[in-house]
Amino acid sequence: xxxxxxxxxxxxxxxxxxxxxxxxxxxxxxxxxxxxxxxxxxxxxxxxxxxxxxxxxxxxxxxxxxxxxxxxxxxxxxxxxxxxxxxxxxxxxxxxxxxxxxxxxxxxxxxxxxxxxxxxxxxxxxxxxxxxxxxxxxxxxxxxxxxxxxxxxxxxxxxxxxxxxxxxxxxxxxxxxxxxxxxxxxxxxxxxxxxxxxxxxxxxxxxxxxxxxxxxxxxxxxxxxxxxxxxxxxxxxxxxxxxxxxxxxxxxxxxxxxxxxxxxxxxxxxxxxxxxxxxxxxxxxxxxxxxxxxxxxxxxxxxxxxxxxxxxxxxxxxxxxxxxxxxxxxxxxxxxxxxxxxxxxxxxxxxxxxxxxxxxxxxxxxxxxxxxxxxxxxxxxxxxxxxxxxxxxxxxxxxxxxxxxxxxxxxxxxxxxxxxxxxxxxxxxxxxxxxxxxxxxxxxxxxxxxxxxxxxxxxxxxxxxxxxxxxxxxxxxxxxxxxxxxxxxxxxxxxxxxxxxxxxxxxxxxxxxxxxxxxxxxxxxxxxxxxxxxxxxxxxxxxxxxxxxxxxxxxxxxxxxxxxxxxxxxxxxxxxxxxxxxxxxxxxxxxxxxxxxxxxxxxxxxxxxxxxxxxxxxxxxxxxxxxxxxxxxxxxxxxxxxxxxxxxxxxxxxxxxxxxxxxxxxxxxxxxxxxxxxxxxxxxxxxxxxxxxxxxxxxxxxxxxxxxxxxxxxxxxxxxxxxxxxx
Numbered sequence: 001x002x003x004x005x006x007x008x009x010x011x012x013x014x015x016x017x018x019x020x021x022x023x024x025x026x027x028x029x030x031x032x033x034x035x036x037x038x039x040x041x042x043x044x045x046x047x048x049x050x051x052x053x054x055x056x057x058x059x060x061x062x063x064x065x066x067x068x069x070x071x072x073x074x075x076x077x078x079x080x081x082x083x084x085x086x087x088x089x090x091x092x093x094x095x096x097x098x099x100x101x102x103x104x105x106x107x108x109x110x111x112x113x114x115x116x117x118x119x120x121x122x123x124x125x126x127x128x129x130x131x132x133x134x135x136x137x138x139x140x141x142x143x144x145x146x147x148x149x150x151x152x153x154x155x156x157x158x159x160x161x162x163x164x165x166x167x168x169x170x171x172x173x174x175x176x177x178x179x180x181x182x183x184x185x186x187x188x189x190x191x192x193x194x195x196x197x198x199x200x201x202x203x204x205x206x207x208x209x210x211x212x213x214x215x216x217x218x219x220x221x222x223x224x225x226x227x228x229x230x231x232x233x234x235x236x237x238x239x240x241x242x243x244x245x246x247x248x249x250x251x252x253x254x255x256x257x258x259x260x261x262x263x264x265x266x267x268x269x270x271x272x273x274x275x276x277x278x279x280x281x282x283x284x285x286x287x288x289x290x291x292x293x294x295x296x297x298x299x300x301x302x303x304x305x306x307x308x309x310x311x312x313x314x315x316x317x318x319x320x321x322x323x324x325x326x327x328x329x330x331x332x333x334x335x336x337x338x339x340x341x342x343x344x345x346x347x348x349x350x351x352x353x354x355x356x357x358x359x360x361x362x363x364x365x366x367x368x369x370x371x372x373x374x375x376x377x378x379x380x381x382x383x384x385x386x387x388x389x390x391x392x393x394x395x396x397x398x399x400x401x402x403x404x405x406x407x408x409x410x411x412x413x414x415x416x417x418x419x420x421x422x423x424x425x426x427x428x429x430x431x432x433x434x435x436x437x438x439x440x441x442x443x444x445x446x447x448x449x450x451x452x453x454x455x456x457x458x459x460x461x462x463x464x465x466x467x468x469x470x471x472x473x474x475x476x477x478x479x480x481x482x483x484x485x486x487x488x489x490x491x492x493x494x495x496x497x498x499x500x501x502x503x504x505x506x507x508x509x510x511x512x513x514x515x516x517x518x519x520x521x522x523x524x525x526x527x528x529x530x531x532x533x534x535x536x537x538x539x540x541x542x543x544x545x546x547x548x549x550x551x552x553x554x555x556x557x558x559x560x561x562x563x564x565x566x567x568x569x570x571x572x573x574x575x576x577x578x579x580x581x582x583x584x585x586x587x588x589x590x591x592x593x594x595x596x597x598x599x600x601x602x603x604x605x606x607x608x609x610x611x612x613x614x615x616x617x618x619x620x621x622x623x624x625x626x627x628x629x630x631x632x633x634x635x636x637x638x639x640x641x642x643x644x645x646x647x648x649x650x651x652x653x654x655x656x657x658x659x660x661x662x663x664x665x666x667x668x669x670x671x672x673x674x675x676x677x678x679x680x681x682x683x684x685x686x687x688x689x690x691x692x693x694x695x696x697x698x699x700x701x702x703x704x705x706x707x708x709x710x711x712x713x714x715x716x717x718x719x720x721x722x723x724x725x726x727x
Contacts, residue, residue: 045538071579086120115326127305145294389439415457493531523611649724658715
């Protein structure tokens with residue numbers, strides 16, 4: 001890592017400022033502290049499913065040594081299989097519930113040879129056309145045109161496993177016709193088990209998935225079935241056709257009859273299963289004029305479902321090109337820095353027996369676990385809070401039988417900026433998180449929630465600009481307030497277990513946007529009392545280069561086609577400033593105090609933000625972020641300790657990272673196709689380089705109380721030193 005102490009002045013100069021100078025105020029009375037944290041437990045990184053070649057080439061001593069100066073210490077292991085509606089074989093060795101290589105797979109708890117890779121197996125009983133994690137892969141069995149295939153709900157959400165009536169965990173499927181059609185009938189081809197009691201409903205709002213509180217589900221006049229018999233059932237829903245886009249089949253009582261795999265496994269005999277759904281109008285002869293497109297791909301009529309049976313076969317391993325890193329490689333490669341790691345268990349599409357085997361395996365290897373994250377992005381899988389709560393308690397009970405000391409938590413919400421809303425329950429409550437907490441409380445199991453986790457991807461891909469920098473502290477403050485208002489107890493830690501900007505942005509904002517955002521994000525989260533934050537993606541990977549973007553805003557390094565590091569990017573240098581200049585790394589507690597500035601653009605946007613840390617070495621450290629793209633500012637810094645006013649005095653260490661240290665340059669070509677302007681440069685999408693490319697400037701400054709500090713435009717500055725009273 002390049003680093004130098006400069007002999008030239010870092011700033012335009014230092015001068016005693018008049019009283020009217022722009023100020024940064026830091027409140028440092030003992031009761032003002034907003035957070036106390038230990039960096040090696042708090043400021044971490046993350047590892048997700050990546051290409052197998054990236055595992056082989058990036059998890060190496062050389063690459064990990066290049067990453068180390070960034071200062072991210074603990075790590076969380078991300079589980080991508082649940083986002084892709086897959087069952088996770090965390091151990092390739094294990095046991096099938098059906099010896100024919102099908103059913104439910106439990107990994108082996110017995111360590112043998114090293115596990116280097118692990119894979120996801122697609123679920124053949126899936127009811128999603130697509131969801132928030134699957135992208136352009138997979139399809140629903142509800143409208144695939146094949147009556148031999150079927151959707152089936154998760155058996156672990158039935159009375160046999162929850163101990164609660166199935167009516168408390170209703171399961172559903174939704175058909176989205178994409179536009180309103182006149183509908184008066186539905187045909188459901190039931191598999192086993194089928195629903196004995198169900199309702200066919202239509203949505204009165206715009207979008208029940210994206211806007212669940214702006215509308216209601218209304219049951220068709222003849223849409224209630226109390227004595228369902230299964231098989232192929234055609235229902236005349238109404239005498240007068242209704243203009244409908246979204247239909248829902250809401251199931252509350254199962255036949256508890258067994259599917260083709262028979263009664264030897266109780267999971268074959270609970271829940272609900274549907275082969276195909278047809279929607280339309282009935283003709284004079286009783287024929288159904290179906291408006292559903294039935295095809296085994298994502299051009300089918302879109303469907304959603306409440307849950308999916310994790311049943312699958314050995315043939316459902318579709319690709320070995322992408323992999324979750326095997327736990328043995330994960331723990332022995334060096335990426336964990338020898339620290340306890342947060343690890344996941346597959347819960348939405350897994351079994352308690354498999355989760356406990358995973359814990360037994362890791363502990364048999366003596367690999368340290370800090371926390372266990374229960375499932376991945378339940379909200380993105382359309383899981384209701386009560387269903388997630390039921391699974392959470394089942395899996396928690398099983399895991400705590402193995403090791404009652406383990407700290408469990410979740411639900412790893414996908415990146416959100418506001419409360420997660422769902423269809424109202426019987427009390428009219430629409431907050432997902434509030435209802436999940438209420439479920440735990442109602443069952444007397446709040447002690448099983450040792451932490452709360454969510455992800456943070458605040459900006460819309462391909463659609464943000466420089467002004468979006470201004471809102472990051474408010475975003476963080478708001479979402480923390482939301483979780484508290486939902487009922488998160490103050491004694492339960494909360495973590496952002498995955499976060500960054502989108503990898504898709506535009507060339508115009510590559511300069512130092514990502515570095516500035518990262519400093520504001522980490523500073524504001526710690527100031528808000530955050531218990532832990534994990535940078536994503538830690539390894540240097542080939543990133544998405546859509547939307548005309550270069551790899552300059554997401555990740556800490558650019559790489560070539562073989563994953564060799566080309567150069568560090570702005571977030572690498574910002575990480576260094578955060579983790580090594582501002583915060584004192586290690587095992588001792590740092591303390592955060594609130595700070596604010598008076599520097600505004602006149603439209604209410606704060607141009608300079610400030611974050612104050614009292615380090616274990618006794619120094620005060622102030623991280624300043626100038627979001628002003630064009631203008632530098634001179635700052636008068638005042639620390640308020642009850643009745644006293646203090647300022648930096650004596651030797652102050654200064655570090656700065658801005659346009660003088662880093663600038664991104666998109667690659668350019670001179671195409672022959674422009675005869676009128678043959679020398680007009682054209683930006684080539686997906687390529688570029690940084691020049692200059694760091695490092696941050698550092699200098700030791702001699703100051704006195706009242707000294708002013710100049711922070712250049714679009715830069716991060718860290719000042720660190722001792723305080724003395726102001727005159």
